[in-house]
Amino acid sequence: MLPYTLCLIKYRNNILLLNRNKAPNMGLWNGVGGKIEQNESPFEGVIREAYEETGILLEKVIYSGNVIWQSNRGDSGMYVFMAELPSVPSMNTPCQVEEGILAWKDIDWILEPNNKGVVSNMKHYLPKILAGHHELEHRFIYENGEMVHYEAANLEVSIRESKMSSKL
Numbered sequence: 001m002l003p004y005t006l007c008l009i010k011y012r013n014n015i016l017l018l019n020r021n022k023a024p025n026m027g028l029w030n031g032v033g034g035k036i037e038q039n040e041s042p043f044e045g046v047i048r049e050a051y052e053e054t055g056i057l058l059e060k061v062i063y064s065g066n067v068i069w070q071s072n073r074g075d076s077g078m079y080v081f082m083a084e085l086p087s088v089p090s091m092n093t094p095c096q097v098e099e100g101i102l103a104w105k106d107i108d109w110i111l112e113p114n115n116k117g118v119v120s121n122m123k124h125y126l127p128k129i130l131a132g133h134h135e136l137e138h139r140f141i142y143e144n145g146e147m148v149h150y151e152a153a154n155l156e157v158s159i160r161e162s163k164m165s166s167k168l
Contacts, residue, residue: 002066004078005046006033008129009056011085014104016093017118018053021100029105030119033078042079050083053099055091058083064134065155067125071142082129124150 008031009016017029032053036045043061050058061081068077094103110118111127125138133152141149 002077002079004033004035004076005042005049005081006031006078007046007050007061007081007083009050009083009085011088013107015107015110016054016102017105018099019101025119028119029117030122046081053097054102056089062134064129066137067121068137069140069142080129120147128152
């Protein structure tokens with residue numbers, strides 16, 4: 001089981017991102033999420049983390065694949081989820097929260113090749129998720145903090161279903 005979750009909360013052509021105020025990814029925009037707690041499924045973890053970081057209680061999330069990374073600093077990974085909101089929550093953004101700054105960011109801005117303010121691997125997996133490819137495991141290799149390799153491979157259905165089974 002992977003230790004982390006990430007949720008991409010979408011409204012129209014915008015995604016709610018968090019500019020993190022601590023490592024990892026301090027100062028970079030990323031989705032919301034965090035560590036899965038003991039005896040918690042990835043679904044339960046992403047719902048809890050999204051609520052803790054944004055105040056939004058998500059009613060529906062779509063499992064959208066995995067992001068795995070290997071580096072000389074350690075290997076890990078996260079389950080990625082997408083939540084599409086029917087209406088924008090009543091929150092004034094940007095706003096300061098405990099984890100950093102929350103703001104709605106236009107998808108074109110996020111994916112702009114010269115944008116150095118977004119977590120670098122998001123530009124690789126986000127377009128695939130937005131295109132409906134939720135069955136992929138995105139694998140990244142880093143050397144000294146720099147991405148040197150990326151590949152996407154299909155998740156096996158049986159593995160995907162067993163990993164995602166909820167304890168509800």
